[in-house]
Amino acid sequence: MDSTVKRKGGLGFWICNFAFTLERFSFYSVKWLIVQFLIASVANGGLGVAKENGATYQSFFVAFTYLAPLFGSYISDHFVGAKYLVPIGMALISLGYFFGFRSSSLTDVAIMIALASIGTGLFKPQTNSITGKLFSDPKDLDMAFSLYPVFHGELRFLHRNHQRGTDCRSKRL
Secondary structure (H helix, E strand, O other): OOOOOOOOOHHHHHHHHHHHHHHHHHHHHHHHHHHHHHHOOHHHOOOOOOHHHHHHHHHHHHHHHHHHHHHHHHHHHHOOOHHHHHHHHHHHHHHHHHHHHOOOOHHHHHHHHHHHHHHHHHHHHHHHHHHHHHOOOHHHHHHHHHHHHHHHHHHHHHHHHHHOOOOOOOOOO
């Protein structure tokens, strides 16, 4: 007889973790690429704005993306619910990055920032909420939340090494 104990969580946990990891991957990628795209000359496929303006747009992207989950959590708790906001948030993030991909003006970049930030605000806190509901044993829950930084720490490490020397303060630009 098989004496293994099946832990609650399973596939739902890995889907939430993978989706959150993809969101973080796209965030760190755009955080770097937005400055590169904005300050690159028009001849090189960019918008040709000043370095300071490129850094300002990057700052807007980072600030709004970090502030938006406060509002997304409130909306989830009082109106809609976590399981509905995850696909809505992912769709808005995707639509925002599509605008960024197709952007030909600062207005398009601003739309990308707005959509990606709102989508992140609706999506990001919900994965943690759902993960918290998947585990009944506190030890399993601790294990689950311990795995989140492992995935995201690897992404930050890869992005930092890739970006080294290529941000707006670099002499290489």
